[in-house]
Amino acid sequence: xxxxxxxxxDLAVMLDAxxxxxxxxxxxxxxxxxxxxxxxxxxxxxxxxHEDTWLAARGGMMLRERSALLTRFSIxxxxxxxxxxxxxxxxxxxxxxxxxxxxxxRLHDLxxxxxxxxxxxxx
Numbered sequence: 001x002x003x004x005x006x007x008x009x010d011l012a013v014m015l016d017a018x019x020x021x022x023x024x025x026x027x028x029x030x031x032x033x034x035x036x037x038x039x040x041x042x043x044x045x046x047x048x049x050h051e052d053t054w055l056a057a058r059g060g061m062m063l064r065e066r067s068a069l070l071t072r073f074s075i076x077x078x079x080x081x082x083x084x085x086x087x088x089x090x091x092x093x094x095x096x097x098x099x100x101x102x103x104x105x106r107l108h109d110l111x112x113x114x115x116x117x118x119x120x121x122x123x
Contacts, residue, residue: 004042004104011035012097015090025086032080032093039100040073046107058110065103072096 014035017023043066076093083089 004039004046005101007035007039007042008097008100008104011039012094015093015097029081029086033077036073036077036080036093040070040077043070043073043100058113062103062107062110065106069096069100069103072099 011032014028014032017028017031046066073096076089076096080089080093
């Protein structure tokens with residue numbers, strides 16, 4: 001998860017690049033596309049399978065959420081190269097980065113709950 005967080009942070013930094021003078025828009029588009037692909041690949045490889053019955057529903061929800069995020073990554077990956085208005089694409093990408101970060105936090109919470117169950121919790 002740490003590498004995914006790092007990749008998301010790199011993508012967020014890259015989204016700010018066109019605001020700085022001297023950065024070519026074409027270079028920005030291609031760099032953002034590469035960062036999107038890196039994050040997408042990390043999300044594809046994540047695992048949220050849980051054998052515990054009480055975590056299975058949350059694990060299933062995480063898989064559905066990941067699928068929705070991957071779809072958005074694919075759509076925006078092509079839009080970043082093709083859409084004229086880069087401000088609209090940037091806003092969608094910033095929302096996607098925030099949603100992906102929330103997804104990673106929920107995955108972390110799920111992993112914590114799984115460990116807490118195994119260790120007996122704090123009751």
